[in-house]
Amino acid sequence: MxxxxxxxxxxxxxxxxxxxxxxxxxxxxxxxxxxxxxxxxxxxxxxxxxxxxxIKLCKKCHNISDVDVCDICANPSRNEEIICVVEDVRDVMAIENTSQFKGLYHVLGGKISPIEGVGPQNLTIESLIEKVKLGTIKEVIFALSSTIEGDTTNFYIFKQLEKLQIKTSTIARGIAVGDELQYADEITLGRSILNRIPFDKSF
Amino acid sequence: MxxxxxxxxxxxxxxxxxxxxxxxxxxxxxxxxxxxxxxxxxxxxxxxxxxxxxIKLCKKCHNISDVDVCDICANPSRNEEIICVVEDVRDVMAIENTSQFKGLYHVLGGKISPIEGVGPQNLTIESLIEKVKLGTIKEVIFALSSTIEGDTTNFYIFKQLEKLQIKTSTIARGIAVGDELQYADEITLGRSILNRIPFDKSF
Structure with a gap:
């Protein structure tokens, strides 16, 4: 040009x-x-x-914030015994929009991805482990994307948390609300059958 | 959000x-x-x-420029007897890329479009007519998009230039080089038959 x-x-x-x-x-x-x-x-x-x-990163959860400790971490009505591990601020926004989670977040800042040169030391995994070691946290929920990189990161963190004997869970994978079964991919459909839940809990 | x-x-x-x-x-x-x-x-x-x-607009052609008179207008080897009327700087860039035009440009800054509230007074048409009245210019080439707005603008300027008895032309409309006839729309194909040119001039 x-x-x-x-x-x-x-x-x-x-x-x-x-x-x-x-x-x-x-x-x-x-x-x-x-x-x-x-x-x-x-x-x-x-x-x-x-x-x-x-711009600052919240000292506690590493989310993007204007102040040292973000609104969510500073809110006394949130349950600090449950930590949801996410990749970045967009995931925090998405989960907050559901109004279904009342615990705190831990923002990793990315996923382990050797191809893009992102290793565990580039993420805030160390800080998460330290936080868990303090003893207040009862459960860690993994809410990373369902990709190779997301699963690798989940597994890496899970291995570190295993020794600390803490409850770990991952968000449910399954057919999206409003989706038709015939168009679902077989892995998702297969998992949603294996991990079926009691009917009365599905509301 | x-x-x-x-x-x-x-x-x-x-x-x-x-x-x-x-x-x-x-x-x-x-x-x-x-x-x-x-x-x-x-x-x-x-x-x-x-x-x-x-940013400045060239005093002569109204194209975007860093200086008062743009490089094209200031270039003594360009033919100042031929003026090509275009909508904006992108059209100047497109025509310059062809290396087929050695005259000067006149940038209108838009097209007449009542829906968008653009009238002749919002464009640099007045300045074009003044330029033509000076007598140096021999030919005005219309190179606006082939849309209702473009045709309206062409016609408006043509009506003003008619009294000045100057040669006016418009860029050729026809089948693009590399296009297949069967996929051409009928208006373009029809016009390209009506406005056919001698074979030896088509190279």
Whole structure:
């Protein structure tokens, strides 16, 4: 692409580094910004700079937060005996939206993935084990994605927790509510039959 | 969406104002930035702020430029007797990439579109007519998109230029190079038959 302006070229190149954005889409976005009031672009630029300069990770659960201890960890009505292990802030948001979990979270910051160069030392696993050793926690729930990387991470943490004799569980895998059986994949369907639950508990 | 951080929420809301970006995609982009070195986000923010603060429109052709008169208008080897009328900078870039046009451009900044509230007074049509009245220009080529809005704009400008007795032309519409006839729409195919050209000129 030959740009008529260095300023335009720089902006497009920077925007094109965002995930899923190519040069053409970046150009469309930048030209859109040029048609809006300058204040919109300044707000965008400031909000991004502010975010990376001032964001903190909660000291307890490692979730993204504005303060040292996040709202969930600081809430006295949450049950600190149950810890739900998740990958990142999006999973916390998804589970919070269900209103079904009243315990605390532990955000790993990723999954063990040798291909992407992420080992156990890059995640907050050590801090989770230390937390469990303090003795308050009664149960650890694994809520990672059902992928090779997620299962590996679950298993790695499970092996460390085994010696501490603590209750561990994983979120149920099965047919999604509203899904039709005929379209379900056989592994999910197979597991949902093996792990069937008493009918009166399914509401 | 319930965010654990106001900073995160602000950044996501600002990014989600870009065209084609929803809240979920915005969140993915912002979390991606948080995993990169801070400098990347600062570069992105600075390049956008710099762009909107310092960008200029070329005084002659109204194309986006870093200086008062853009490189194309300032180039003495370009033929200033032929003006190609385009919608925005992307069309200039597309035509420049073909290396087939050696004249100058005139960037309208949009198309006449009553639905979007864009009238002739919002475009640089006035300035084009003034330019033609100076007498140097011999031919005006219309190179707008082949849509209702593009055709309306072409016709509006054509009506203004008619009195000035200047040569006007429009880029050829027809079957794209590499396209198969059977998949062409009938309007395009019909026009390409009506506007057929001598065989020896088709190379």
């Amino acid at each position: 030959n740009f008529s302006s260095k300023l335009l070229e720089n902006a497009v190149n920077e925007v094109a580094q965002l995930p899923g954005i190519g040069k053409r889409t970046a150009l469309r976005m930048v030209l859109h910004l040029l048609k809006q009031p300058k204040s919109q672009t300044h707000n965008l630029a400031n909000s991004l700079s502010n975010l990376v300069d001032n | 319930n965010f654990s951080s106001k900073l995160l929420e602000n950044a996501v809301n600002e990014v989600a104002q870009l065209p084609g970006i929803g809240k979920r995609t915005a969140l993915r982009m912002v979390l991606h930035l948080l995993k990169q070195p801070k400098s990347q986000t600062h570069n992105l923010a600075n390049s956008l702020s710099n762009l909107v603060d310092n």
